[in-house]
Amino acid sequence: MNVLAAFENGAVLLLLPPLLPGIIGKTKAVFGGRKGPPFLQSYHDILKLVGKGAVYSRTTTAMFRLGPVLSLAALMVAGALVPLAHDSPTSFPGDALLFAYLLGLARFATMAAALDAGSSFEGMGASREAAFSSLAEPALVLALAALFRATGGLSLNRMFGGAQWSVSGAGLVLIGGGLFLVLLSENSRIPFDDPATHLELTMIHEVMTLDHGGPDLAFILYGSSLKLLLWSSLLVRLLVPLPPGALGWAVWTGGVAALAAAVGVVESSMARLKMTRVPQVLVLAVCAAAFAVMLALK
Amino acid sequence: MLVCVSWLTLGAFLSLLLRDHPRASRAAALICLAAGCLTGLVPALRVLSGAEVAPIHLPWSVPMGEISLALDPLSAFFLLPIFLVGLAAGVYGEGYLVASRGHLPTAAVRFFYFLLTASMSVVVCARNAVLFLAAWEVMALAAFFLVCAEDRRPEVRRAGLIYIVCTHTGILCLFVLFAVLGTRGGSMEFSAMSAAMPGPGPALTGLFALALVGFGLKIGFAPFHFWLPEAHPVAPSHASAVLSAVVLKMGVYGLLRFISFCPVVPESWGVVLLALGAASAVLGVLFALAQRDLKRLLAYSSIENVGIITMGVGLGCLGLSHGRPLIAAVGFAAALLHVLNHSLFKSLLFLVAGAFAQSLGGREIEGAGGLLRRMPRTSLLMWVAAAAACGLPPFNGFIGEWLLYRGLLGGELVEGARYAVFAAAALALAGGLAAACFTMACGAMTLGEPRGRAAGESRDPGGLMVWPMALLGAACLAVGIFPVPAALAAVRGAAVLGRLAPGADLSSVDGMLAPLAVVGALGACVLGLAGLFWALRGFWLRDRSVETQPTWGCAFSRPSPAMQYTASSFAQPLVRVFQGLLRTQVEAHPPSGYWPASADFLSRAPDPVLDRALAPASVVMETGLSFIRRLQHGRLQYYLLYVLVFLVLVLVWKL
Incomplete structure (x- = not known):
């Protein structure tokens, strides 16, 4: 791993994430027959928020201010483990588990900050987030187990990118499907959560950040788009073999953009599920991953 | 080693002798x-770093007994x-006893605390x-008296009874176990057990x-867990800390020592332990989620954690039975x-x-709230411990779980025991549920607004x-950021059981541990980056308006602390998903009519083993065996008659 590649990965991680919500928004606008916000809308939003002051609830303590900061820090370190078009420079055997638990830390910090406001809305969001993410966790670990069997590596670099369609195609379909569901749930997307809804009672992720504003909200927005990028990168590398060099970046960027568009298509073509249905869909993801493990074990 | 035990015994007796001089006895206890x-x-540290202790x-005058003590890395690690x-916990206990203002029998608690620590060593x-x-028996009895410290309260006596029955059932099994091994080997020395x-x-x-x-009843994995949530909450808190954090581990030690005697370890042991561990991990944390009493919740969370430990032991057994010393x-x-x-x-x-x-006057989670503002140090430490308990980096909980995942997912068991992979899924589910459980408990207690006057003051x-x-x-935090020394010590301890070839195998384990240094460093990076963003945020906000306003409540103008999300409501989605396992009982009187006067809601999660199986079984046993009670009615002359009859019978038998 040379310095230039690590630099390219780092630059992409820092600059690209806010583009993905833009692509999703555009896709939804096309489906809805609207013009929609520009691709770069999220960049504008984040920059505008960074320039603002802040309003805090009287109930809150330092926990409320620490939440977005700690969450973004955890996501950034998780990002350092994820391979993009180039392999991650800080990879080691077993980093996949650190990745999963760093996402857990980010979620933990967000939930703590949400509960700090003492609002029922935010408590409800944190409760749902905790419930659904704990069901998504086994799906991720089983998918990792299956990928380990298919590729023989325990690092994200080798697990995502080493599997071949000709050898383990059926397993890849199951893992890809399962992880796509986990991606939608982890990134608070339809059918699990509706980021565009305007009623607090029906939100999960958005409701946890109701009382945040200014730079804190900028951290949160950037963090959630970063998380989407990380998951997309993993899924793209899983499903598409990347050629080396500049072509690799082109294929990777195309793949990530296509995935964002796919999320947009899902969002435009179906409604959010009833909250009681969500665990069932997550169990479906767990089952898909479990079947992939069985295929890999045979 | 002897010096240490004698200091602790001295402490025990000094605390009895000086019980009328509170200050002197406190000083003596601390010293x-x-x-x-x-x-x-x-x-202990010397042995773990590779030295030998004679x-x-x-x-000893006891038949077949000898005071034979030794320290190998396994003992040293414990x-x-x-x-x-x-x-x-002992130092904290001194403060706790002072603050409890005579609710606790100070001298007795101190005495048994010293006795417990000494007997465990x-x-x-x-x-x-x-x-x-x-x-073992001294340890069990000292723990019993600590559990029963507040024996005026009926629930404490009930907990003490359950505990002592369990611990004695366990020790009965151990008596048989060691009696069989001792008679087969002709000696009660551990060195003869293997043969x-x-x-x-x-x-x-x-x-x-x-x-x-025998050991499972001490460890507390399912289905032998039921005494834990009864006994641990009622003891004084520093004693509960030792009971939950250390005494359970003595069972783990015993089990590991037993495994080290076995020249052959059948595969079924590993499977049984892995399955029991996975079941305890998931069920323990699920029941923790349904608790409303903080110490009871913590006791159930201990069941989860001993489940994780048992999974590790099971994986080790699988490695032994498949002849893979590395795994x-x-x-x-x-x-x-x-x-x-x-x-x-x-x-x-x-x-x-x-x-x-102590400051709230009760252990209920729902009565607290907003403690981070009022008890900042304690609350902050609770969050640290909670993050560690959820296995989140950069804290220590993640290190052990990472190593366990590494073993469960890793390729060294490829043939034969491939089902071990599914235990990893159970571990992941338990991790996710633990995060829910601890955000619930810490969130409801330390964040938001106080829900009662005690919490506010x-x-x-x-x-x-x-x-x-x-x-x-x-x-x-230190173990989380610098995990390598602890991991090396653990590997040395494990080598006692693993029958590793000292040179080659240990170095390949070291290779497996090398990533832990990176894990620790990345954990430190998270903290560093968070500090950086915190500074950035302060820099951006330095001369802008920062206001404080009420929390957003959909423009409702009369918010009250009672409107906050409670722990019960937080847990509700998960409790409903797992209702089939938990079977919580709910007594609710929802508000009705246009002007509801009152409403209440009570949920309870009875323990499946204790309340649904053992309690009915013991009632049946009591009625079934009640005829024996006729022999014991409290009349002295009949008792004397029994003695006489017995002596005559013995005389007749000997003639």
């Missing part, structure tokens, strides 16, 4: 505790939690079964079953690491729970209580 624990830690053999937690060093069992082990067959399975029940070493090392880590964060959580209970406890907690919190 004896510090001297005992610190002198005990020295040989064993001690002294004659001494770490005993003395670290023993010291921190003998348990792990004993090399003679008679000595081991004697120390006394029968080959694979029903006899070996029987011995394993005895060990599983055995990783499994046992993961179990040992989690033993240490759990003892650090769980004792901290119990100490925090004690501080909360609470203050941090004094230095004697805060400093030991801070020490434990710092240890959680």
